[in-house]
Amino acid sequence: MGSGRWSTDVYTAAAGYRAATGTSAFAYSDSGARKPHPALDPYGVTVRESRDSTEHPRSTPIAVLFDVTGSMGTVPRVLQTKLPQLLGLLTRKGYATDPHIMFGAVGDATCDRVPLQIGQFESDNRMDEDLARIVLEGGGGGQRTESYELAMYFMARHTALDSVTRRGRRGYLFLIGDEMPYARVKPKEVKRFLGENLREPIPVEAIIAELQRTFDVYFIVPTAAGWGGDREILAHWKGLLGQQVIELDDLDAVCETIALTVGLGEDAIDLDGGLADLADVGSTAGGSVGRALAPIGAGRAPVVRAPLALGPGGSGNERL
Numbered sequence: 618m619g620s621g622r623w624s625t626d627v628y629t630a631a632a633g634y635r636a637a638t639g640t641s642a643f644a645y646s647d648s649g650a651r652k653p654h655p656a657l658d659p660y661g662v663t664v665r666e667s668r669d670s671t672e673h674p675r676s677t678p679i680a681v682l683f684d685v686t687g688s689m690g691t692v693p694r695v696l697q698t699k700l701p702q703l704l705g706l707l708t709r710k711g712y713a714t715d716p717h718i719m720f721g722a723v724g725d726a727t728c729d730r731v732p733l734q735i736g737q738f739e740s741d742n743r744m745d746e747d748l749a750r751i752v753l754e755g756g757g758g759g760q761r762t763e764s765y766e767l768a769m770y771f772m773a774r775h776t777a778l779d780s781v782t783r784r785g786r787r788g789y790l791f792l793i794g795d796e797m798p799y800a801r802v803k804p805k806e807v808k809r810f811l812g813e814n815l816r817e818p819i820p821v822e823a824i825i826a827e828l829q830r831t832f833d834v835y836f837i838v839p840t841a842a843g844w845g846g847d848r849e850i851l852a853h854w855k856g857l858l859g860q861q862v863i864e865l866d867d868l869d870a871v872c873e874t875i876a877l878t879v880g881l882g883e884d885a886i887d888l889d890g891g892l893a894d895l896a897d898v899g900s901t902a903g904g905s906v907g908r909a910l911a912p913i914g915a916g917r918a919p920v921v922r923a924p925l926a927l928g929p930g931g932s933g934n935e936r937l
Contacts, residue, residue: 621741622672623708625701628745642697646753654750657721657734659771661812665719667738667788669779673715678738678778678788679707679879680832682721682768684795685753686729689839692793692871693722697748699872702898706873710894712880718744722751723794726764726806729754733767733810735775761850765798766821767806773828775811781831789882790832791875795839797853825857833882835861837875837909839868865909870902874909881914888914 634640641647645654653659667678683692696703707716717738724732731754736747772790780786801818808814828834836854854862865874877891886894888910895903 623704623741627742628701642749643753645750650752651730653731653734653752657736657747657750659733659735659811662775664775664777665735665737666777667717667779669783673740675714676780677713677716678780679716680719680772680788680790681875682723683793684763685722685751686724686755686763689795691868693748693751693753695869695871700745702900703872703876705898706876706894707879712876712885713883716740720744720747723763723765723768724754726767726810732764733771735771761796762799763794763796765792765794766802766824769824769828770802770807771811772832773824776831778831788832789879790834791837793837793871797850822857834858835863835878837863837865837871840864840866860912863909865905867902867905870905873900873902873906877906877910878913
């Protein structure tokens with residue numbers, strides 16, 4: 618997947634139509650859906666692909682999977698309203714070449730009807746359509762754990778990225794949540810929700826190590842939401858991912874945080890340059906984003922902007 622180009626005009630027209638007709642941007646969920654939309658159901662899925670094409674010759678895969686339990690259910694609504702800004706920073710500011718964006722959602726496989734939803738990697742307005750299909754179940758188990766490990770298992774074993782196989786460049790995976798993963802991937806949950814057999818449980822540390830072969834993995838914690846300020850949860854994720862745990866004090870700044878993290882990872886910007894870009898596009902999120910990304914951006918040398926090479930071959934800054 619990943620063909621076509623994003624059109625802000627198409628997005629704006631769709632938003633205008635919804636406003637005029639009183640239609641929700643999340644009509645599938647708000648109509649009372651209690652099972653995953655067929656386009657996002659991971660059961661039986663062999664692979665989600667981010668492929669190069671003549672139109673997008675140097676694809677950059679970016680997956681955003683968010684917890685939709687409890688207070689975290691507002692995250693997709695924020696993302697949906699800020700999609701144009703996210704795409705604008707990634708493309709017009711040159712943070713990433715040919716971004717392919719996937720959206721998905723995570724719940725609790727021990728008690729939710731819809732604990733995992735996974736869209737396609739898209740480069741056009743179909744990414745907005747995938748967001749609109751997500752079921753905002755709002756459940757969860759209430760024990761400070763959700764099934765992030767099941768989502769990471771899917772991303773590790775059911776994605777195919779040309780950026781990795783052709784250029785040795787990992788994609789980006791952003792998990793957004795406020796709780797801990799379960800300690801292991803469980804065979805019975807893999808069977809029930811993915812339709813495949815897993816011989817034995819996989820420790821979460823092992824599935825993260827496998828996942829990191831193809832993705833730079835970040836966990837964004839909105840500190841004002843639910844368990845977001847819980848120090849044990851933060852310490853647990855930092856033990857798993859180190860400095861790639863991002864504490865964000867303003868949920869409305871999530872799109873800007875994702876965009877600048879990608880820009881830093883691609884060596885397209887330093888943190889000061891990214892914050893200047895936010896001001897340039899009229900975003901007021903600079904303070905929150907600056908605080909969130911200070912541990913990642915610290916010590917990076919200033920970046921001299923130059924046109925991104927789109928020709929064949931490596932760019933000289935491969936991360937693998």
